[in-house]
Amino acid sequence: MKKILAGLMVAAALTGCASKEEKPLDSTENKIKIGVTQIVEHPSLDQIRQGVEDAVRESQFGERVVFDFQNAQGDFVTAQSIAEQFDRTTDMMVAITTPSAQAAQNKISDKPVFFTGVTNPAGAGLGAENVTGISDMSPVEDQVKLIVDLLPEARRVGTVYNTGEANSVFLTEEFTKAANEYGLEVVARGVTNVNEVATAMDTFKGNVDVIYTTKDNTVASAYSLIVSKADEGKIPVIGATRDFTEMGALASAGTSEYDAGYQTGQMIVRYLAGEEMTNLPIENVENIEVTFNAEKAKIYSVNTEDMEKNGVEIIK
Template structure:
């Protein structure tokens, strides 16, 4: 009997040694700063992977946030290279640039990047989803909701490429209606309060681009605007929920889901440069009811059919 047990034990060890444990796919997610839109990209990305069968048993996700610091984003990028990630989702222009600076081999999927070409994100290992804002529609919204407005204010981070692109588009679109653009550039989050104090005295409406510093400081921006009774045209849904007057925007969760579909294509063998960078065409119109009342604005008939009213 002892011999039989010994033989079975040895066979069990041999079988165990013969089994090869399947290694998990290593995915890095690098994000420049925490705010609702960028967080939604992560939610959509993970949801897509799970829907397609890439759950935690198959994928190991290493999520890191740079807390608004480009140097930290660069450190995160280097750590992903050292860890030999199979794929990286880089959320925001700075995080994408930091990642591309250190590797031309690891596949990079960029997300929440307005203009990948202007940002220099062109390479064999790069693809992704642009979050180009519908600036034309947003300026039209100002014309409809605020027909007496003449001066549009914009505060933005001068070191963020997508902000420069959006401000340039804002100027071109505003020129169609004869608006005057009043701009204030900042370089860090500590300068926002002072910039707001200056610009809000000069404008009829404040436009916030998809600038990561400005979006992260939304409570401060809205507080300053309310003090000065200046309406705010936001860029993402969360800003409207917090009290900005209105926006026409894309779904960042859908953007993340789209990035997830790209990731699966790459994991199945497709090369990143064989997958074109995509944009989201569908937009939604969001309006804050409380802000309308406080500013004495009636919802125009032309917007009633498709506006989503947020209380």
């Protein structure tokens, strides 16, 4: 890996003092090839990828970087094949989501791998010497505080999660711990697929004061149903991402997918500028964004004027 970095730095030095006889900036030898892969095509993951690319392109290395994007189409075997390909054809790799990061770590040992969009890196076994990145761990305590501040009368919180998604199980456990510390009782309903969500939601009617929706692929896929069921029972929904606010939650507090990608891109720039991988430990997303749904705020009598003045985004 040191040889790769040395080669890139030599190329950068040559570019900085290029003469007429030297190769132009856009020659193949002067390019930095970055392979980017994500497990599926999804708007949130696309935002992460955009953040990565923007941060790198805005840097001093921007004109020299070539991104090669590959989508695993939801298949882990394909994700491993992509990692093997990138090991042969690129200088480094960006892996978006936990499965892609695990596939990259399995197949690449002597090139830098930067992951992003990973909730629980330690739980996923990530952290080889050539692997680092950004965790988008949900700020569960901020989400609990949002519930307490907006709905001070709430005592019981309902939540649905997929028992087969390790990240979802982990986040549900962490949210429950945080909620209990604030005196809230969590009523969790585990499901295995989208078809079970409706039944789980029906158990919340008259039984909980608020519904919390964690970052979970099954929950995201059934979100319109979740909001519809919650509306029927006149139960406000607090979400873990901006997307959930846009889809009908009263409010959300969570990490920005774009910011997660941008912070990853900044880490890559630091590496290209000469920092060793050992000096680039795994980081959490720094920025937390709070969003409110204007329509739902009216329904549940939440005054958003002061929030808007303080920079909280109100989604109309």
